[in-house]
Amino acid sequence: MLNWDSNVFPGILGRTCDRPCEPACRRVRAEDTPVAICRLKRVAADYKGDIQRYLPTIPSTKNGKRVALLGAGPASLAVARDLMPLGYEVHIFDRGVAGGGMMRSQIPAFRLPEKVLNEEVDLVLDMGVECHFDYEIDSMKNMLSQQFDAYFIGTGAPRGRDLDIPGRNECSEHISIGIDWLSSVAFEHVDSIKGKVIVLGGGNTAMDCCRTSRRLGAESVHVVVRSGFEVMKASDWEKEDAMAEGIPITNNRPPLEFVHENGKLKGILFQCIEQVEDENGRLKSVPTGEPDVFMEADHVLLAIGQENYCPWIERDLGIAFDKWDCPELHEETLQSTLDNVFFGGDSAFGPENIIQASALAHKAAISIDLFCRGKDVLKDRPVAGLRLSSTKMGMHEWSYDSNYDESVRHAVPQVDSGLALRDIKVEVELGFDEKLGLEEAQRCLNCDVQTVFTEQLCIECDACVDICPMDCITFTPNAEETELRASLKIPAENIEQALYVSEALKTDRVMVKDEDVCLHCGLCAERCPTNAWDMQTSVIQVPSLAVPSLPLTEEG
Amino acid sequence: MIKYNDFVIRFANVNGSGSASANNMFAKALFRMGIPLAIRNLFPSNIQGLPTWFEVRVSEAGFVGRREGADIMVAMNAETYAEDIESILPGGYLLYDASKPLAKELHRSDITEIGIPIAAMLLDEFSDPKQRSLFKNVVYLGVLSKLLNMDFEVLSDMVHVSYRGKDQLIRPNIAALEIGRKYASDNLTSPLPLQVRHSDAVGDRILVDGNTASGLGFVYGGATVCAWYPITPSTSAVEAFESYANSMRIDKQTGRKNFAIIQAEDELASIGMVIGSGWNGARSFTATSGPGISLMSEFLGLAYFAEIPAVILDVQRTGPSTGMPTRTQQSDLLAAAYASHGDTKHVLLIPSTPVECFEFSAESLDLADRLQTPVLIMSDLELGMNESISEPFTWDDESKYDRGKVLDKAGLDDIERFGRYLDPDGDGIGTRTLPGTHPSKGAFFTRGTSRDSYAAYTEDPEHYVANMQRLELKWKTAAGLVPAPEIDTRANGEYGLIYYGTSALPMPEAIQHLKDAGIEIDLMRIRAFPFSEVVFDFVESHTQVFIVEQNRDAQLKTLLVTEGSINPAKLPSILYYGGLSITAEFISSELISFFEKTASPRISEVK
């Protein structure tokens, strides 16, 4: 439920998330690969069992407030999920035939089976959301006239960027916008693609396009990217999966021209560039001087970016847009300049991802709730907090799995590739099973458990210094931070991570701990003869309508 | 009737009077005449002034065990006149310094008294009293040479050999010899009916003591480290090792030693050093006696369980403390076999002759390495400190040292995971590594028994038991590797006789006595512990088996009974433990009286 409370779409995100959490995972400070957080969320969702009794009850008597959610994508669904239990009457409007938005139209079924999508979308809609599907939203003015108490705009970034180079218009028949094409595939308007396919672009959409083409019968599929391999926007694992399916990726080739014969596409002419470091150490593209390269193509899929696009919001309604045509919003409250209109998802700050959409939606939901209750959407917001409690149970016994698991990141099992490539609906990843999932979870470094040092108890025996596997504890004379950082057993170079510095001890030294590399293994506390070290578990509270507030012990 | 080459002559002297070298010259001269003999030194735990006896048994027949009673007594110590004169057999001879008349009550009518005014004669020759006392010993040699009809040239050659490098001593020694010889010619009836003559009974055999042979054996066996604490009667073994090593183990180029000898602070330290060296793969030994074994016991147990090669030469004596520390016994057997706390047992090698001392010392180093365990060589004072006739030493230059199962770096590279206490060959012997061998493999922590087969610490009963069972298997392997018993079943009788160590010296003579009494008996000389199946088969195949031992408690019998689950009644003991070595007479008379008492029909007709 924890998973559902904050993620809203654990099963979906457990398959498709961009995983901004994984680079932040502390595990990468110890070794190369983070805990497979994303896939663990999926395991949790896969093995959740019957959750009916844990779901919030929806008041049969509504609170009299009506909220319109425009778009039925992840952002709107998340807002609905947060508001429904509070008694709001929620209406969702979408031009599609079912909820899910881009999750349905742009993510191919081999990554996200429809069943999973439907289940999690329905979990929200079944709370009693009024659905207005097949509803073309063409005027905000009209919507406003329907007199909802609040509006939430979650229509995403639905327009795929085009490529304006010679030949584009002449052979438009053979050139498709990636997300539109994916959507056509999703809704089964398109079920094949012929000949040689080139996918332009280096993001996840490009990867979805190429892998979908591979499944729809393309003779060959080739991804060509303007930039270098390392700076491609696609997630590493998406690139790996595409390449694993035998799709070549060619980098440093900006397209120059669509070559055609009387409107019949022949291929694309590319420039050859390379990435060189300038004097500031930044990469920049420089032509290599090699002759331009021609690549044959019968069909081109453009996956070179998406844009916000809401021409249906009349610009005279009081909703201000900035120079990039994005709505002017308060960063925290997501309130637009029209006070009953809130934004979320990609509509708010441009194309991001589902998890970001959920996060913004949670915030927006709080704002809407406050707004509808006549409170100040900023000042009356709940604050983030932290609660600490000791995990020591006895000698060698901690209430968390303190020991460091040495295993490397477990790979997610996949179906046989032959089978996967034959059928677009066969999900490639099988997901961790329960055992593998638990093993992978053991790799977690327990960021929630903190080392807490009590100066008065310390006898400076060095036991913690000696046992620390990361050499992150030093007893040293105090100094200015820069000097102190340099004087540690191993200098603490990540200045973004604060040091943990004690008060002066009996020898006038201080205990300094470089929190950057701490594994939370608890060995310092384990080897401490006086309990000067304790391992305390912390619960961080991120404000959300879905999670009840905990009593806080300390400001976080 | 003249008796040739068959007598016991005993010299009674005062400790520190210089008699030892003279007496040795006498014995060696006889040996050079080709006559088999054995020398016995009986000395007190003292450096100067107390009585000491030097006895030579001369026997053309090769019966060189101790025999009671002297045929000739050279009584040069007034303090012991009474007992010395008493020990002369009827018909025997007494030589004494007649410079002072023999007390009336000491005279015996059944012996021949030969008084020689030695001191008086020397008064004219040497003014220095110390020299007088010294040459007194040489004068009686001169007398004896005449009385026994010795080859004087051989004797005077001995002087030259003995004083090689100290030439100024040769002339006065020869002079002293001449004085005695001349006195005998002039004043005595010579030669006596007891005489010596050249013989070829010695052949290529040598006259040497066991400790010297052991010291040499350790050099040949490749011992590089010797740690020891002085204790009689083992000290001379280390001195021999040092002396031979100094002459044969110094690098000619650098002058550096290819060996190390440490005189430790006590026996605990010596065995500790030996174990430390053995742990590192250097062949090492210590030499000690019973008290040392007691002190080493804790370490011996550790070496047994930690499986570290070590060699201990135990030259047995009576014990404990002072008392009769300079007398011989075979009384350390049990203490050595089961030395230490916990279930321990140790490999024992039991030599009987100097050449076996040499061979067993060399072989013990191989065995210790092969079995990764302490090996004790159970010599005794009789063998270690007394010279006796022995087969010469031989060495096969083709032979290689058996260093046992030691993995070097390449060997470690070849294996997946090293397990110190595994049993790769099913013989109970694990593979070991030496410190410093490999950067990442093969290091282990050596401790007692609290470990599994990979040398990781554990107190798990299953691991403990498995380890103990493997050690038991190793023990069985050892039984097949140690020197086999020497068996003589020519008598093919119902009775057997087991003996070991220095009881072998009087044994041919004892067997002759038995034969003379019409008794034939099968023989087995045990040479090692653990006992092989052959040993138990011998016991099994005889109705009764006598065991000859030189201790009170029948220690070898205890080992046999314990290890072979043998009915003790089947193993009657013949035990001598007076501190002197056992005699043929003792052995044969005990046996004969046994057979007489049981009126056994198995005694064949007296021939």
Place this chain on the structure above:
Amino acid sequence: MTFLAKPSVRHRKLKLNELGLSHRDYEGPVSTLCAGCGHDSVSAAITTACAELSLPPHRFAKISGIGCSSKTPSYFLDKSHGFNSVHGRMPSVATGTSLANRDLHLIGVSGDGDSASIGLGQFAHIVRRRINMLYIVDNNGTYGLTKGQFSATNDQGSTNKRGVPNLYASIDLVSVAMQLGATFVARSFSGDKSQLVPLIKAGLKHPGFAFIDVISPCVAFNNHEGSTKSYNYVRDHDSQVVNADLVLPQAEITTNYAPGEQENVTMPDGSILRLSKLASEYDPRDRLAALNYVQSKAEVGEIVTGLLYIDPDSSDCHTIMNTTEQALNELDESVLCPGEASLAEINASFR
């Protein structure tokens, strides 16, 4: 103790030595001693020192006797062989090791019970023999494994946990060592690695017998008020005389010293032992004066620490014995066995 293993994961920026190894490569499994035991700090200091000297971690031999201290060789240098021998007899096993293989770096770890009581004899004699080794006593003044009896280094008048005073005079191991001719004698404190680690390094490089008496508090039985071997007492009564720092031959000398007298001693391998005097009147090369100083400070309850005495021209047992330079355990029959030919002559000598 703890049953948790110290994970092998390590800091990415861990300092590497000339062999490309960090101090983690010189560690062993997690100690089973009580949490906070001074002995564990000594073990950690040993790993640091060995790593800083860039010595190959498998080229050590670690020998110990019995007791808490003697368990510690399990917990450092796990690439090297260790030997937990019998109580008080570590010196003899170490001697044997040194005789057999003079090329190993030999570390003996003992305790006050092991070296000052049951093993005082062996301690005295290994000092005399100048075995080339580093001999460390983890000195806590108490018998830990048998639960808190006084040891022979426990100061007269100091009390046990129940307040009962020790009635007998204590044995001062550094004084004994100096008196018996040790050529490197130091005392340090487990709680002061900045002093201890350089001493261990210098001791390992010392050509001969190096002795370090490390006061190493027992948190379970001798860290109370009334103990003279507690963290607090030692910190309050520590009188540092000479700090040592070993500068390897190839290293650039960059260490900055607080003002005070300094003296360089060149070691046989070309490294420089830099001595900085904290007590200006102290001369670490004057054995008698050092003895006198240590004893007179002890009279007033002060614990003198640092490098107390060094004879830079010392030699070891092998030099004294003129042993061959090759390790004895490497010699084979071609060198060791005189062969049949020599026997002929020997046999002749017995005829």
